[in-house]
Amino acid sequence: MDDTAGRGARAGHEVLAAVLQIRSGRLSVLLWRRARPPFEGAWVLPGGRLGGDEGLGESIRRQLAQKVDVRDLAHLEQLETRGAPDRCPGGRTLATAYLGLVPAHIEPVVPADTAWHPASDLPSMGYDHAAIVHSGRRRLRAKLSYTNIGFALAPPEFTMSELSGYYRAALGHDVAATNLRRVLLRRGQIEETGRSVPSGRSGGRPAALCRFRAPRLEVTDACAVLRPPGAARPDQRPPC
Amino acid sequence: MDDTAGRGARAGHEVLAAVLQIRSGRLSVLLWRRARPPFEGAWVLPGGRLGGDEGLGESIRRQLAQKVDVRDLAHLEQLETRGAPDRCPGGRTLATAYLGLVPAHIEPVVPADTAWHPASDLPSMGYDHAAIVHSGRRRLRAKLSYTNIGFALAPPEFTMSELSGYYRAALGHDVAATNLRRVLLRRGQIEETGRSVPSGRSGGRPAALCRFRAPRLEVTDACAVLRPPGAARPDQRPPC
DNA sequence: ACAAAAGTGTTAGCGGTACACCCATGT
DNA sequence: ACATGGGTGTACCGCTAACACTTTTGT
The missing domain is CATH 1.10.10.10 (Winged helix-like DNA-binding domain superfamily/Winged helix DNA-binding domain)
Known part of the structure; x- marks a missing residue:
C-alpha cells in the first residue's frame, strides 16, 4: 500500500494489538514471529502501518482481520502510544497499542508464523512489545473488577x-x-x-x-471510594 | 511558533496536554487562543509538533515550558491518541494527549494568548480538544479515588x-x-x-x-472488588 | 445409598459515610 | 462566656470472602 518506508526521521505510524484470549485455562496472547531483521526470530505483536485515511481503531481491526484472520474481537480499546526515540533500531517509530479480547469459544484461523503464548510466560519479544502485553494484562485485570x-x-x-x-x-x-x-x-x-x-x-x-446482559463495556462498580454524599441511600442518587 | 499549517496529507505527529490546576476553588484547564485558521479565535490545548528525536512525554514537557512557561508539573501521564481521519481540516493529524497537573500554590507565568478556564464551563474549542479535556477530568476523578x-x-x-x-x-x-x-x-x-x-x-x-508522603503516583487502594483469596487477613498477602 | 457438583444461607470483617461530641483558639 | 472551626468517637451500612449446608444429578 502506501508503505512509505526508507524515509529518515519521519517513518509512518504503527498500530499494534495485544490480542488476548483464555485458552486451555491460561490467558494467552497472539504473537507473530519476525522472519527478518531487526529482531529476526523474535516474537512481536500483530499490526503494522496506519493507512492514509483510516482511524486508529479502524486500522488495527483491518490489520487483524487481514493478517491474522482475527475478526471476532468482542472488545477493543486503546492502551497507550509509545514513541521513545530508541524503541526502534533504524529510525524512531511511533506505535499506538490496543488491547483486543477474543471470547474463549472462538478459534481464529491464524497463519503459520503466528501462535498463542501464555501471557505469564512470554517468549523473547522484539521492540517494547513485551511491555505492551503487560499493559494489556494489567488493564484487563483492573477492568474485570469494576x-x-x-x-x-x-x-x-x-x-x-x-x-x-x-x-x-x-x-x-x-x-x-x-x-x-x-x-x-x-x-x-x-x-x-x-x-x-x-x-x-x-x-x-x-x-x-x-x-x-450487555454486549458492550459498562462500568458497573465505579470504585467504592470517595462517593458523593448521599450515595449510600438508594433514593435518587445523582446520575453521574 | 512552528505552526506549519496548510501542509498536505502527511502532517507530523502532535503532542497536546490538558494542564489542570485548582484555581479559586475550581478545576481549571490552561487553553491557548488560536490566532489563525483553522479554528481562528477558538481555544485549543497547548502543544505542538513532536520533535525529531524526543520522546512523547519529553516533547510535551519541553513545549509546555517553552510556549506557556509551565515548568512545575507535579504529574504528567498519557491520556490517549486520537487519529480520526477528519479530526483536522486539511489533512489528518495524529495527536497524543497528556494530562498534566499543577499544584494549587504555583502561579505559572503564561503568555497573553493563553488563559485558565473552568473545566466544567469550557469555551468554544477547536478540533476535538474539548473531548480531551473531559478525558483528563475523568481520569483525574477516577484516580483521586484509588x-x-x-x-x-x-x-x-x-x-x-x-x-x-x-x-x-x-x-x-x-x-x-x-x-x-x-x-x-x-x-x-x-x-x-x-x-x-x-x-x-x-x-x-x-x-x-x-x-x-510520596511525591509520585502510587495506587493505594486497588479496587475493592474481586480480591485474591486471603487478602482479608493482614498476614503476608502476595505482592501483586 | 453414596459421591459429586451446583447453588443458598449465614457470618464475619473491612472500608466508607454520617453525625454527635470534644478540643483549641479569638473576641 | 461564647462563637468558630478542627479533630475524635461511634453507629450504621454496603460489599465481599469464607464456609457450612442444601439441592440435584449419576452410579
Missing part, C-alpha cells in the same frame, strides 16, 4: 464454574464460583438463561446457563 | 479543609474533611507535619498541617 468486561472473555452462554475459570486465568488467582455468581448477579452483569447443562459422568447437579 | 494523585493538586503542606476543597473542586461534590483525613491517613497517603496554622480572626482551633 466493569462487565468479562463478556469479552466468555462465550455467549456459560456455567458459573466455566466463568470462574476465565476469571481465574485472567486474574491469576482463584475466584470462587459461588460468590462470583452473586456479585455479578447483583451488579446486573449476568442473568440466567433458564436452561442448564446436563451433569457429567461423575454426577452432580446440572449447572445453570448464564449470559452477560 | 491513588495518591492528590499530591499533584495540593501544595507541599496543607490543612485538611484546604485539601478537601481541592477534592471538592476536582470531584465536583462535597468531601467531608473529617473523613477525608482518616481515609488518607489509613491509606498512608498523608501524614502530619507536627506544625499547625494559627486560627483566623474568627477564632477556631488551629489546623494541623499535613503533607503527602
Whole structure:
C-alpha cells in the first residue's frame, strides 16, 4: 500500500494489538514471529502501518482481520502510544497499542508464523512489545473488577464454574464460583438463561446457563471510594 | 511558533496536554487562543509538533515550558491518541494527549494568548480538544479515588479543609474533611507535619498541617472488588 | 445409598459515610 | 462566656470472602 518506508526521521505510524484470549485455562496472547531483521526470530505483536485515511481503531481491526484472520474481537480499546526515540533500531517509530479480547469459544484461523503464548510466560519479544502485553494484562485485570468486561472473555452462554475459570486465568488467582455468581448477579452483569447443562459422568447437579446482559463495556462498580454524599441511600442518587 | 499549517496529507505527529490546576476553588484547564485558521479565535490545548528525536512525554514537557512557561508539573501521564481521519481540516493529524497537573500554590507565568478556564464551563474549542479535556477530568476523578494523585493538586503542606476543597473542586461534590483525613491517613497517603496554622480572626482551633508522603503516583487502594483469596487477613498477602 | 457438583444461607470483617461530641483558639 | 472551626468517637451500612449446608444429578 502506501508503505512509505526508507524515509529518515519521519517513518509512518504503527498500530499494534495485544490480542488476548483464555485458552486451555491460561490467558494467552497472539504473537507473530519476525522472519527478518531487526529482531529476526523474535516474537512481536500483530499490526503494522496506519493507512492514509483510516482511524486508529479502524486500522488495527483491518490489520487483524487481514493478517491474522482475527475478526471476532468482542472488545477493543486503546492502551497507550509509545514513541521513545530508541524503541526502534533504524529510525524512531511511533506505535499506538490496543488491547483486543477474543471470547474463549472462538478459534481464529491464524497463519503459520503466528501462535498463542501464555501471557505469564512470554517468549523473547522484539521492540517494547513485551511491555505492551503487560499493559494489556494489567488493564484487563483492573477492568474485570469494576466493569462487565468479562463478556469479552466468555462465550455467549456459560456455567458459573466455566466463568470462574476465565476469571481465574485472567486474574491469576482463584475466584470462587459461588460468590462470583452473586456479585455479578447483583451488579446486573449476568442473568440466567433458564436452561442448564446436563451433569457429567461423575454426577452432580446440572449447572445453570448464564449470559452477560450487555454486549458492550459498562462500568458497573465505579470504585467504592470517595462517593458523593448521599450515595449510600438508594433514593435518587445523582446520575453521574 | 512552528505552526506549519496548510501542509498536505502527511502532517507530523502532535503532542497536546490538558494542564489542570485548582484555581479559586475550581478545576481549571490552561487553553491557548488560536490566532489563525483553522479554528481562528477558538481555544485549543497547548502543544505542538513532536520533535525529531524526543520522546512523547519529553516533547510535551519541553513545549509546555517553552510556549506557556509551565515548568512545575507535579504529574504528567498519557491520556490517549486520537487519529480520526477528519479530526483536522486539511489533512489528518495524529495527536497524543497528556494530562498534566499543577499544584494549587504555583502561579505559572503564561503568555497573553493563553488563559485558565473552568473545566466544567469550557469555551468554544477547536478540533476535538474539548473531548480531551473531559478525558483528563475523568481520569483525574477516577484516580483521586484509588491513588495518591492528590499530591499533584495540593501544595507541599496543607490543612485538611484546604485539601478537601481541592477534592471538592476536582470531584465536583462535597468531601467531608473529617473523613477525608482518616481515609488518607489509613491509606498512608498523608501524614502530619507536627506544625499547625494559627486560627483566623474568627477564632477556631488551629489546623494541623499535613503533607503527602510520596511525591509520585502510587495506587493505594486497588479496587475493592474481586480480591485474591486471603487478602482479608493482614498476614503476608502476595505482592501483586 | 453414596459421591459429586451446583447453588443458598449465614457470618464475619473491612472500608466508607454520617453525625454527635470534644478540643483549641479569638473576641 | 461564647462563637468558630478542627479533630475524635461511634453507629450504621454496603460489599465481599469464607464456609457450612442444601439441592440435584449419576452410579
